[in-house]
Amino acid sequence: MITGSCLCGNIQYELRGDPINTAMCFCNNCRKSTGSVGMANSWYSKESLSITKGADLLRTYEDHAVDSGATVERSFCPGCGSPLIAENKIKFPGAVIVTYGTMELEEGQKWKPNLEYFCKRKAEWLGTPAETEKFHEL
Structure with a gap:
């Protein structure tokens, strides 16, 4: 099990089971939604995610992603602004995308993108594992 939360701790979650995959996304929308070089995330089945605190606080922005042409529902904490989960119901139905930065990994739990x-759009100075499967787009 993996637990996680937003920066202020008002929204907390649990993940059970293994991720479907782990990924880095460098599309413009993921970069802008995180304010960083990209978004590190894990995809889980929706049944694997349980919001244990603050589910009623979670806010969702409907992002009409320019790069992929998909609509991504990005959920975040309105108090601290932390992006927590996202869903792309057309391309990845039944899956929830959980941001790596909100996960509280225990010692020995490792995260690595595949x-x-x-x-x-990846910054030329950013190194990532050589063995990850890389896509020019989505």
């Missing part, structure tokens, strides 16, 4: 999306 996929990279929108590598055409």
Whole structure:
């Protein structure tokens, strides 16, 4: 099990089971939603995620992603602004995307991406594992 929370702790969650995959996304929308070089995330089945605190606080922005052409529902904490989960119901039905930065990994739990999306937008100075499967777009 993995637990996680937003920065202020008002929204907390638990993840059970293994992720479907782990990924880095460098599309413009993921970069802008995180304010960083990209978004590190894990995809889980929706049944794996349980919001244990603050579910009623969670706010969702409907992002009409320009790069992928998909609509991504990005959920965040309105208090601290932390992006927590996202859903792309058309391309990945039944899955929830959980941001790596909100996970509280225990000692011995490791996270490493196995996929990279929108590598055409990846910062040239950013190193990632050589063995990840890389896609120019999605």
